[in-house]
Amino acid sequence: MTRKQDGEAGGPRRKAEIFTATLDMLGSLGYDSLTVEGVAQRSGVNKTTIYRWWSSKSELLRDALLHSHILRFELADTGSLRGDLTELAVQLQDLLADEHRRTVVEAALVGAVRHQAMRELVISFLDDRFGRHRPLFERAVARGDLPPDADPTPLVDAMAGALWMRVLVRRGEVSDTYTRDLVDMLMDGVTRAAGRRPSPAR
Amino acid sequence: MTRKQDGEAGGPRRKAEIFTATLDMLGSLGYDSLTVEGVAQRSGVNKTTIYRWWSSKSELLRDALLHSHILRFELADTGSLRGDLTELAVQLQDLLADEHRRTVVEAALVGAVRHQAMRELVISFLDDRFGRHRPLFERAVARGDLPPDADPTPLVDAMAGALWMRVLVRRGEVSDTYTRDLVDMLMDGVTRAAGRRPSPAR
Incomplete structure (x- = not known):
């Protein structure tokens, strides 16, 4: 050929x-x-x-x-870290709400627990997606939304992990309200986030 | 008989x-x-x-x-929500760091994705554990650490989910530093948490 x-x-x-x-x-x-x-x-x-x-x-x-387009995320640039994270959370939520895409995620995560080869693939996939989202965190640092030494890994783990627990384990509904509450908690902390909606003073 | x-x-x-x-x-x-x-x-x-x-x-x-004692958590009462959550995170971390206990958790979560019967068992297990930890959140509300209308579910999902992502998927190390950073992020929000350690002013 x-x-x-x-x-x-x-x-x-x-x-x-x-x-x-x-x-x-x-x-x-x-x-x-x-x-x-x-x-x-x-x-x-x-x-x-x-x-x-x-x-x-x-x-x-x-x-x-x-x-594959099945696991693709668009990198948002809304002008604020809160906005960008909300966009990311919504895309994660959409991924898990779509039955076809969800079964792919489930199979990958289940495979990662059981097989080292699949785990390495999932880790390199996560590294890749994380790398693509790095500009989001760099912009946040440049804006002063995030200190320069902040490690965004626990933030992303907590966001993805919370949605995993809720959707794949509990089979709970996700909604824009849940996504917004989750991002508010991660942005503001649990104490402030709950009191935030009535009076968004700060 | x-x-x-x-x-x-x-x-x-x-x-x-x-x-x-x-x-x-x-x-x-x-x-x-x-x-x-x-x-x-x-x-x-x-x-x-x-x-x-x-x-x-x-x-x-x-x-x-x-x-079973394998999945048992002790309810901490340290006098602050931050302390109680840290205790809970450390116990979750210990659970996942122990290879024997971890395989049980893995099998339950993998089973929950694949089998409805197993999923229902995991959900009722989580409800039970959540119920046992309710006093922790009630004390936090009584103390003023948490608004009365705060829903602690996303908090627990984010904590457990972050550890799941890190330990079971990424096979990353967990340490007291990681646990503390995670709790700080959930308590204070990502912006404040990263700047918190040098000057714990508030």
């Missing part, structure tokens, strides 16, 4: 289809039962084609997690 | 052994493969004995989660 044909076959649209098939199968079958053969069949390409681009199931899955 | 014999056989120590065996097997085998037969064998009692006390695997598991 010439490079040109390779390029055509590996075009962005074809790759996007393969990523979707990969995550669909992760969601429906779980990490254990996901196979390159299955992905090839589902996305209508040759197994050898997939192996030409990705050397293993793990490499394929890494790219699918990083590049 | 007389009631007396029943009482003897079902003594607290024997039940505690059965609960331990149940959670051990949940941790090592997962919800699917846990069976009453297996628990009977492991704890050295008759299957019929177990069925005399619990009508199903699910009932047995419910009692094991609620009553």
Whole structure:
């Protein structure tokens, strides 16, 4: 095969289809039962084609997690840390409220607990998403919303973790009110946040 | 069998052994493969004995989660909400840092994602633990640390969720510093918490 044909076959649209098939199968079958053969069949390409681009199931899955639209977040720039975090929380909430996308997240997190290979993929996915959101925290520091030495990791862990507990474990409803209350708590602290709404004095 | 014999056989120590065996097997085998037969064998009692006390695997598991020492938390009363939450966070951290106890938590949470029966057990377990910690929040309201209308659920979700993300997903270290930073963030908000340590002025 010439490079040109390779390029055509590996075009962005074809790759996007393969990523979707990969995550669909992760969601429906779980990490254990996901196979390159299955992905090839589902996305209508040759197994050898997939192996030409990705050397293993793990490499394929890494790219699918990083590049699929299913797990994509848009970086907001609302002009305030509170606004940016609210946007992020809403996107996380939308991700978990969508049954199809939720099963992908569930399979990835469940797989991460059980399999070291899947855990490493999830960690590198989280690092990637965290890296993309770094500008949000840099802007907050520049604005004076956040001290320069603030570590945003616990903030993101607490936000994602709270939504995980509520949606995936408790199967509670999420709403704009819940998201706003959560961001207020993280921004202002639990004591001030609860008293904030009646008189947003400060 | 007389009631007396029943009482003897079902003594607290024997039940505690059965609960331990149940959670051990949940941790090592997962919800699917846990069976009453297996628990009977492991704890050295008759299957019929177990069925005399619990009508199903699910009932047995419910009692094991609620009553085993493996998942027990002590309710702290340190005199401040910050102190009480720190105590709670440290206990959660200890739970996740202990490999044996962690596998039980992992199996329960993974099971909760996959099986509705397990999810209901986890939800009723969380409700129970939450109920036991209610006095902590009532004291905080009485002290003025927390407004009377504050809903402590997002607070507990964020604390447990952050530790889950860090320990079970990222496999990050937890330390007293991390726990303290997390509680400070939840108490004071992310902006103040980071600047808090150098000058604990307020």
